Amino acid sequence: MNCVMTAWHQHEAELRAWLQRRLRNPHDAEDMVQELFLKAMRQERKFCEIANARAWLFEVARNAVADRLRLKKEQVELPDDLVAATDEPVPVETLAECLPRALAELSAEDREDLTLCDLEGLTQEEYARRKGLTLPGAKSRVQRARKRLREHLTSACQVRFDAAGKVCCFVPRTPSGG
Missing domain, CATH: 1.10.10.10 (Winged helix-like DNA-binding domain superfamily/Winged helix DNA-binding domain)
Structure with missing residues (x-):
């Protein structure tokens, strides 16, 4: 677990900044930073065998950002005076x-x-x-x-x-x- 903490301390600030630029929302970026840390922790000993911890962290971050953007649904505020659809046939x-x-x-x-x-x-x-x-x-x-x-x-x-x-x-x- 020591290798996870070492890699995390070396790359956390860079990773956080990268996520904030991509997500444009500091709260979403912070949530994703925490998710990435947990993913690294779950790797346990396998993380220590990774040749390039920075590359692994950024690859996982890129995939997580892509997943989040793919699942994100754009929401549009509707005006209060919007007329409800009628049951009248076309x-x-x-x-x-x-x-x-x-x-x-x-x-x-x-x-x-x-x-x-x-x-x-x-x-x-x-x-x-x-x-x-x-x-x-x-x-x-x-x-x-x-x-x-x-x-x-x-x-x-x-x-x-x-x-x-x-x-x-x-x-x-x-x-x-x-």
Whole structure:
């Protein structure tokens, strides 16, 4: 244990200064100095066999600092007047209420294109094979159907978009004939 105390007395001040520069908090640095001393003490006789005690202490310190910084969570103070989140659904999610009727009002071809590719998850490549189309032709067909659906939703459900192009509001419509 004498070798631990000797090494500690030789390198403690340098180690403490290094930790204070890295952690920028004297209390955190002091805590880490104590942790490092305990780690050295726990090595017992193995510490005496270390060829370069200073290198060992700084290596353990570097690892401890890296661990602390990795685990440290940045905390941001929130203002007292922050509005609490509401349980109101996002407009684009509730747009599904309007979708069945809008789909029903599209042509049979557009409805099939959108149903297979967007609702049932068929890839456009699989869709092209099924319909006997080239892949570019299938992609173009699906894109045109999506454009017509968007235009129809915009007019029939009075969908409006915000500056970022996201759905901000609309007038829900229920499926017809039901």
